[in-house]
Amino acid sequence: MRPPPRTALGFLLLLLLPPTPDAARKLTPCQQCRALVDKFNQGMANTAKKNFGGGNTAWEEKTLSKYEFSEIRLLEILEGLCESSDFECNQMVEQQEERLEAWWLQLKKKYPDLFEWFCVQTLKVCCSPGTYGPTCSACQGGSERPCSGNGHCNGDGSRQGDGSCQCHIGYQGPLCKDCVSSYFSSLRNETHSICTACDESCKTCSGPTNRDCLECEEGWVRVEDTCLDVDECAAETPPCSETQYCENVNGSYTCEECDSTCVGCTGKGPAKCKECVSGYSKEDGQCTDVDECSLAEKACKRENENCYNTPGSFVCVCPEGFAETEDACVQTAQGEVPEPEENPAQPQPPSREDL
Numbered sequence: 001m002r003p004p005p006r007t008a009l010g011f012l013l014l015l016l017l018p019p020t021p022d023a024a025r026k027l028t029p030c031q032q033c034r035a036l037v038d039k040f041n042q043g044m045a046n047t048a049k050k051n052f053g054g055g056n057t058a059w060e061e062k063t064l065s066k067y068e069f070s071e072i073r074l075l076e077i078l079e080g081l082c083e084s085s086d087f088e089c090n091q092m093v094e095q096q097e098e099r100l101e102a103w104w105l106q107l108k109k110k111y112p113d114l115f116e117w118f119c120v121q122t123l124k125v126c127c128s129p130g131t132y133g134p135t136c137s138a139c140q141g142g143s144e145r146p147c148s149g150n151g152h153c154n155g156d157g158s159r160q161g162d163g164s165c166q167c168h169i170g171y172q173g174p175l176c177k178d179c180v181s182s183y184f185s186s187l188r189n190e191t192h193s194i195c196t197a198c199d200e201s202c203k204t205c206s207g208p209t210n211r212d213c214l215e216c217e218e219g220w221v222r223v224e225d226t227c228l229d230v231d232e233c234a235a236e237t238p239p240c241s242e243t244q245y246c247e248n249v250n251g252s253y254t255c256e257e258c259d260s261t262c263v264g265c266t267g268k269g270p271a272k273c274k275e276c277v278s279g280y281s282k283e284d285g286q287c288t289d290v291d292e293c294s295l296a297e298k299a300c301k302r303e304n305e306n307c308y309n310t311p312g313s314f315v316c317v318c319p320e321g322f323a324e325t326e327d328a329c330v331q332t333a334q335g336e337v338p339e340p341e342e343n344p345a346q347p348q349p350p351s352r353e354d355l
């Protein structure tokens with residue numbers, strides 16, 4: 001029997017598809033280059049004083065400066081650049097080894113910034129900070145302080161993007177100089193703009209306090225020159241249901257469920273009930289379980305019957321050795337042994353003196 005063709009195709013696709021974790025951490029060429037340069041700079045730091053114990057004699061000074069630019073040191077740095085399992089990194093190092101060596105031996109003095117020389121000018125996969133796109137144009141607002149320092153320049157430092165500004169919270173406009181609603185401008189000159197959040201009571205404002213509101217936020221009302229919280233819970237028609245109580249908070253309110261012993265309530269817990277559910281009564285102002293078994297009027301009315309209190313109610317049970325009839329618990333035949341399989345966990349054996 002041949003397997004259906006769809007199964008075979010599915011299996012083939014499974015073999016061809018790359019495993020997802022690799023796809024997820026695929027870096028852009030610029031990110032790859034930047035990671036390599038970071039590792040390289042780390043390697044330079046790690047090897048900076050290697051094999052030298054301090055105490056700079058003339059001999060050491062000379063040897064140190066020789067080591068500083070030596071191939072041996074370069075090899076040490078190159079070896080530490082990639083994890084052995086990182087195929088792309090190792091491939092890149094292999095391809096770029098000659099260039100890195102040229103920089104190391106001849107160009108390091110003239111171009112001390114490896115990222116700038118390698119990723120921006122040589123490989124042309126990145127741009128300098130504050131510039132973007134195929135030709136490394138200046139970001140909106142200039143490369144010195146893109147987006148007025150209040151946003152991210154799209155494509156900043158890469159060969160991608162369009163240089164437009166994605167403003168930080170509170171800012172808007174093509175250069176992120178303007179304040180969004182509920183923020184006010186606390187500083188503004190040719191180069192700098194700082195927006196600060198209004199008080200929570202303001203929808204719009206000209207300053208930091210609840211006296212600086214131009215409009216009050218919802219849930220707040222103007223009293224003279226100040227926006228004050230509205231107490232929604234004090235409204236003529238209360239906003240919460242019969243089984244809830246209302247709690248006022250700044251700008252709003254919440255409805256919370258009453259305690260389970262309450263019928264209606266004014267707050268949290270059994271002490272804030274308006275009335276109690278059946279089986280509970282107010283004791284010291286708190287809805288408390290009624291012990292029906294200790295009331296003057298007997299709760300269990302049949303003869304010989306035992307009473308057990310439960311939360312909110314009670315149960316009536318005939319004692320062991322008694323049988324239930326319509327209007328009494330009747331003692332069964334003398335000496336009869338209770339059947340062991342019948343409710344072995346039942347409490348209250350009245351007496352065991354006949355054992």
Ligand SMILES: *[C@@H]1O[C@H](CO)[C@@H](O)[C@H](O)[C@H]1NC(C)=O
Pocket residue numbers: 187189190191192
């Ligand atoms: C603008 O304000 C900033 C921040 O206070 C300040 O550092 C800068 O010198 C000011 N620039 C001008 C042109 O006044």
Ligand SMILES: *[C@@H]1O[C@H](CO)[C@@H](O)[C@H](O)[C@H]1NC(C)=O
Pocket residue numbers: 199200201210229250
């Ligand atoms: C409520 O608002 C007032 C006035 O704006 C403020 O002083 C107070 O701290 C606020 N309380 C809370 C809990 O946020």
